[in-house]
Amino acid sequence: xxxxxxxxxxxxxxxxxxxxxxxxxxxxxYSVHLHSPRGIVAAVDGVDVDLARGRTLAVVGESGSGKSxxxxxxxGLLPAAAVAHRGGTAHFDGIDLAVTGExxxxxxxxxxxxxxxxxPMTALNPVLPVWRQIALPLRRHLRLDRRAAKRAAVExxxxxxxxxxxxxxxxxxxxxxGGMRQRVMxxxxxxxxxxxxxxxxPTTALDVTVQxxxxxxxxxxxxxxxxxxxxxxxxxxxxADHSDDVMVMxxxxxxxxxxxxxxxxxxxxxxxxxxxxxxxxxxxxxGRRLAAIGGQPPDLxxxxxxxxxxxxxxxxxxxxxxxxxPLAPVPGSAHDGACWNPVPVPGSADLPExxxxxxxxxxxxxxx
Amino acid sequence: xxxxxxxxxxxxxxxxLVSVAVATFALxxxxxxxxxxxxxxxxxxxxxxxxxxRKTGADQPAVxxxxxxxxxxxxxxxxxxxLTGQKVSDALADRAVPSLLLVxxxxxxxxxxxxxxxxxxxxxxxKAPDKAANAGSFVLLATPQFAIAVLxxxxxxxxxxxxxxxxxxxPEQDPAQTFRTLLLPAVTLALGLAAVYYRVLRAxxxxxxxxxxxxxxxxxxxxxxxxxxxxxxxxxxxPLVTLxxxxxxxxxxxAVIVEQLFAIPGLGTYALGAVQTKDFTVLQGTVLLIxxxxxxxxxxxxxxxxxxxxxIRHAR
Amino acid sequence: xxxxxxxxxTPPPDLAPSSASASAAALSESPRNGTRPLPPNRNxxxxxxxxxxxxxxxxxxxxxxxxxxxxxDPTRSDTDALAAGISxxxxxxxxxxxxxxxxxxxxxxxxxxxxxxxxxxIGAVVGTVLGMAAGMGRGLLPGVIMxxxxxxxxxxxxxxxxxxxxxxxxxxxxxxxxxGLLFVPGFVRIVRAPVxxxxxxxxxxxxxxxxxxxxxxxLREILPNILTGIVxxxxxxxxxxxxxxxxxxxxxxxxxxxxxxxGGMIAEGRQVLAxxxxxxxxxxxxxxxxxxxxxVVGDRLSARLDMRGAML
Numbered sequence: 004x005x006x007x008x009x010x011x012x013x014x015x016x017x018x019x020x021x022x023x024x025x026x027x028x029x030x031x032x033y034s035v036h037l038h039s040p041r042g043i044v045a046a047v048d049g050v051d052v053d054l055a056r057g058r059t060l061a062v063v064g065e066s067g068s069g070k071s072x073x074x075x076x077x078x079g080l081l082p083a084a085a086v087a088h089r090g091g092t093a094h095f096d097g098i099d100l101a102v103t104g105e106x107x108x109x110x111x112x113x114x115x116x117x118x119x120x121x122x123p124m125t126a127l128n129p130v131l132p133v134w135r136q137i138a139l140p141l142r143r144h145l146r147l148d149r150r151a152a153k154r155a156a157v158e159x160x161x162x163x164x165x166x167x168x169x170x171x172x173x174x175x176x177x178x179x180x181g182g183m184r185q186r187v188m189x190x191x192x193x194x195x196x197x198x199x200x201x202x203x204x205p206t207t208a209l210d211v212t213v214q215x216x217x218x219x220x221x222x223x224x225x226x227x228x229x230x231x232x233x234x235x236x237x238x239x240x241x242x243a244d245h246s247d248d249v250m251v252m253x254x255x256x257x258x259x260x261x262x263x264x265x266x267x268x269x270x271x272x273x274x275x276x277x278x279x280x281x282x283x284x285x286x287x288x289x290g291r292r293l294a295a296i297g298g299q300p301p302d303l304x305x306x307x308x309x310x311x312x313x314x315x316x317x318x319x320x321x322x323x324x325x326x327x328x329p330l331a332p333v334p335g336s337a338h339d340g341a342c343w344n345p346v347p348v349p350g351s352a353d354l355p356e357x358x359x360x361x362x363x364x365x366x367x368x369x370x371x
Numbered sequence: 372x373x374x375x376x377x378x379x380x381x382x383x384x385x386x387x388l389v390s391v392a393v394a395t396f397a398l399x400x401x402x403x404x405x406x407x408x409x410x411x412x413x414x415x416x417x418x419x420x421x422x423x424x425r426k427t428g429a430d431q432p433a434v435x436x437x438x439x440x441x442x443x444x445x446x447x448x449x450x451x452x453x454l455t456g457q458k459v460s461d462a463l464a465d466r467a468v469p470s471l472l473l474v475x476x477x478x479x480x481x482x483x484x485x486x487x488x489x490x491x492x493x494x495x496x497x498k499a500p501d502k503a504a505n506a507g508s509f510v511l512l513a514t515p516q517f518a519i520a521v522l523x524x525x526x527x528x529x530x531x532x533x534x535x536x537x538x539x540x541x542p543e544q545d546p547a548q549t550f551r552t553l554l555l556p557a558v559t560l561a562l563g564l565a566a567v568y569y570r571v572l573r574a575x576x577x578x579x580x581x582x583x584x585x586x587x588x589x590x591x592x593x594x595x596x597x598x599x600x601x602x603x604x605x606x607x608x609x610p611l612v613t614l615x616x617x618x619x620x621x622x623x624x625x626a627v628i629v630e631q632l633f634a635i636p637g638l639g640t641y642a643l644g645a646v647q648t649k650d651f652t653v654l655q656g657t658v659l660l661i662x663x664x665x666x667x668x669x670x671x672x673x674x675x676x677x678x679x680x681x682x683i684r685h686a687r
Numbered sequence: 688x689x690x691x692x693x694x695x696x697t698p699p700p701d702l703a704p705s706s707a708s709a710s711a712a713a714l715s716e717s718p719r720n721g722t723r724p725l726p727p728n729r730n731x732x733x734x735x736x737x738x739x740x741x742x743x744x745x746x747x748x749x750x751x752x753x754x755x756x757x758x759x760d761p762t763r764s765d766t767d768a769l770a771a772g773i774s775x776x777x778x779x780x781x782x783x784x785x786x787x788x789x790x791x792x793x794x795x796x797x798x799x800x801x802x803x804x805x806x807x808x809i810g811a812v813v814g815t816v817l818g819m820a821a822g823m824g825r826g827l828l829p830g831v832i833m834x835x836x837x838x839x840x841x842x843x844x845x846x847x848x849x850x851x852x853x854x855x856x857x858x859x860x861x862x863x864x865x866x867g868l869l870f871v872p873g874f875v876r877i878v879r880a881p882v883x884x885x886x887x888x889x890x891x892x893x894x895x896x897x898x899x900x901x902x903x904x905x906l907r908e909i910l911p912n913i914l915t916g917i918v919x920x921x922x923x924x925x926x927x928x929x930x931x932x933x934x935x936x937x938x939x940x941x942x943x944x945x946x947x948x949x950g951g952m953i954a955e956g957r958q959v960l961a962x963x964x965x966x967x968x969x970x971x972x973x974x975x976x977x978x979x980x981x982x983v984v985g986d987r988l989s990a991r992l993d994m995r996g997a998m999l
Contacts, residue, residue, distance in 0.1 A: 075586075080589055113591035113592030120586070126587040128602050143591075386834055398851070513926065515934055518974065521971070627845035639843075
């Protein structure tokens with residue numbers, strides 16, 4: 004067992020510790036409340052983010068934890084009628100996204116912030132040849148004419164590793180495999196050379212082998228273009244290998260946040276611990292039972308006064324039920340957690356055997 | 372569409388057409404009264420009637436008559452009207468022109484109104500224009516064609532005197548006048564069609580707007596115009612293609628009331644007259660032609676759908 | 688299946704012809720799963736639909752009670768009031784021959800409503816039987832039924848109706864039968880599609896495995912599942928039937944004069960359209976209102992149905 008988490012990871016400063024200067028995306032107390040059939044939902048509640056160019060922030064959580072709502076609201080993609088309230092501040096490269104109108108947002112979307120969606124089967128238009136789908140944002144943002152846009156589209160297909168791009172450009176999504184469609188999605192998102200790429204579960208719908216290729220592609224493109232990337236995922240294996248910082252969300256709130264290695268090696272918030280225990284690892288002990296997280300995610304329309312995870316938490320205390328813990332540096336770790344009774348640092352006696360952080364070797368092999 | 376299913380569809384179409392021919396033939400026989408008395412008048416002697424029946428083949432057994440007629444049809448000979456002596460195939464060729472012009476005109480008008488309105492209403496869903504268009508389409512759907520026709524005649528022909536109430540001028544005489552004479556009947560048909568197209572397309576656009584790829588298109592910063600007309604319209608239009616084709620096939624010769632009301636010498640009025648005069652040969656030929664147009668357009672629409680929708684065209 | 692519409696012209700709202708999936712529900716908005724809040728009354732019929740039901744009920748009652756209501760004789764001419772406007776004597780005015788419009792509308796309703804309802808019932812019963820047979824039958828039967836409906840659809844409906852009515856003579860019965868026959872293909876398609884999918888469902892397969900006879904299976908297990916769809920479609924087709932009867936009456940091949948029909952009243956009014964438009968407009972308005980009410984009810988019903996379908 005590698006007690007990696009006990010040492011302060013060296014992979015840059017944690018997202019939380021930055022004062023925000025020099026960061027491309029800066030959120031403070033960002034909240035999004037939505038209308039739902041059963042009342043108002045705090046889909047995102049008080050989130051802070053600092054993300055610099057060239058870095059990848061992973062956002063992790065169960066479905067319904069607010070990951071996708073967070074990203075869509077930043078781009079103004081939520082239906083206006085659905086949004087009950089937006090709070091906090093959101094700055095992208097100094098632009099206050101909260102006060103930016105729809106027209107100005109449209110100049111940012113696709114041009115400066117690209118987005119890749121989860122399911123390439125449904126996120127591509129089935130009745131348009133792929134080159135036209137790549138070309139539309141190019142024509143809109145870069146004012147390319149039709150021929151130049153088509154040439155650029157073919158080049159983009161080539162750059163995302165699609166063989167025979169000139170022929171593929173004229174094809175429809177239905178003629179392509181899932182991995183190839185996701186490459187097309189990435190080509191669309193990268194067309195205008197954005198500063199920030201939001202990848203919303205980009206590999207969830209793909210085969211494992213294709214997943215690795217797509218994530219490798221994203222890593223390469225981020226390095227080449229010095230982009231910032233927000234990688235939304237519920238797959239901690241993906242997060243461990245392909246992000247610098249991680250933010251764990253639970254019920255719209257940030258549960259734990261910091262450098263990816265530190266958080267995954269030494270999770271302090273019991274929810275993160277439980278997520279790790281629920282994830283299979285390559286080098287985990289054979290025969291270890293994957294621990295399911297007991298109980299149900301909370302009803303977002305009626306969140307408890309205290310910690311949202313209290314009802315499911317093995318380390319729950321009385322205080323957890325009455326008072327929500329703030330996100331704060333956790334003693335003994337270099338990252339932040341929102342917990343009154345954090346999990347002891349790894350290596351301590353009561354860490355369950357086999358519930359190991361993802362070992363170094365795993366990262367190396369899958370990166371290769 | 373595979374060759375196999377295509378052949379099956381074509382085979383079905385042939386079966387349907389032959390059945391229509393038989394049914395039309397039978398329908399002609401159940402009409403009361405005799406063609407002979409209709410042509411020769413009530414004062415005709417039995418000898419005259421017998422002579423007439425021998426000449427027209429009406430004294431033959433029904434099966435024999437059908438065989439003679441259908442063999443002729445297969446060779447492009449629809450027979451001769453016993454009443455006017457005109458060759459039915461010539462008359463059909465003449466009368467197909469106004470019917471076709473009328474329906475094409477109506478379809479173009481209907482689509483020109485319905486498509487932009489439906490896209491706009493769906494995009495501004497729930498707003499006042501959407502509600503007004505919905506209500507309007509609902510009222511139009513409940514208004515029979517003849518009522519629309521009467522109202523249009525009242526307003527534009529009687530009150531304003533702007534357009535001819537009835538009649539038809541062939542395009543080779545005066546195309547401008549053809550346009551004027553066909554305008555009111557075409558608008559009559561178009562209003563009903565537009566209401567249907569509007570509702571189908573609006574529902575289709577609303578459904579398309581829920582798709583992931585529309586969210587993706589918005590995430591690319593595309594303008595509403597690009598999202599609506601580049602990404603949304605095409606997939607939403609596909610169901611409409613079927614509907615437009617079917618209505619086309621159905622209205623060629625099927626717009627009997629409108630043709631009759633506006634005195635347009637089309638296929639519908641031709642068949643109507645044949646029913647009234649019991650002119651079997653004309654009735655059989657016209658109905659068969661109208662049915663053939665319907666069946667063939669149906670078939671064509673199925674094929675076209677496969678071509679237009681890449682999901683079907685490239686289905687593996 | 689536009690054939691049923693051609694008679695009256697304006698296609699009914701639910702004609703998405705070629706595909707069997709086209710149902711009365713096809714045009715009503717399907718409910719969204721998004722985060723948008725749902726309108727509160729989505730589950731009830733709504734005020735408009737209840738108003739429509741009320742209007743139809745009042746009209747039905749008036750038609751039913753026409754002989755005992757204090758109405759004028761619809762065929763008697765009041766020579767002092769030709770094409771008169773609204774007055775105390777004639778609440779809705781008179782036509783060109785001085786006959787009371789209100790009385791003629793109420794008596795005309797007896798024809799229109801009976802034909803509309805009768806044709807719908809005929810179409811629904813025959814169409815449901817054939818549709819279930821086409822959906823569950825084996826061997827040649829489904830093919831034969833579907834070709835028969837194709838033939839009926841390919842036939843120019845108006846010509847067909849005129850020829851048949853010309854052959855057997857115009858009467859409420861013949862008009863109802865012909866329109867009912869023209870309605871059959873639509874019902875066959877509406878019924879067949881769900882029956883096809885239902886017959887593959889487990890509960891049906893298990894009933895079959897337990898040896899339930901086919902007619903019993905249809906009646907006990909299949910029919911209850913598709914009945915709401917048939918009723919919804921039928922409500923709309925009732926309106927179409929009224930419209931078609933109006934068209935036939937307009938051409939003078941519905942119930943013969945002097946008995947009033949709405950279509951006949953509209954046709955007769957055309958002669959004095961320029962001077963006395965109300966003679967034509969009043970029966971037109973009533974006809975449109977009846978069809979409109981049927982469409983509103985059908986639309987709301989199918990929206991509700993959709994809603995429930997989405998929750999399953």
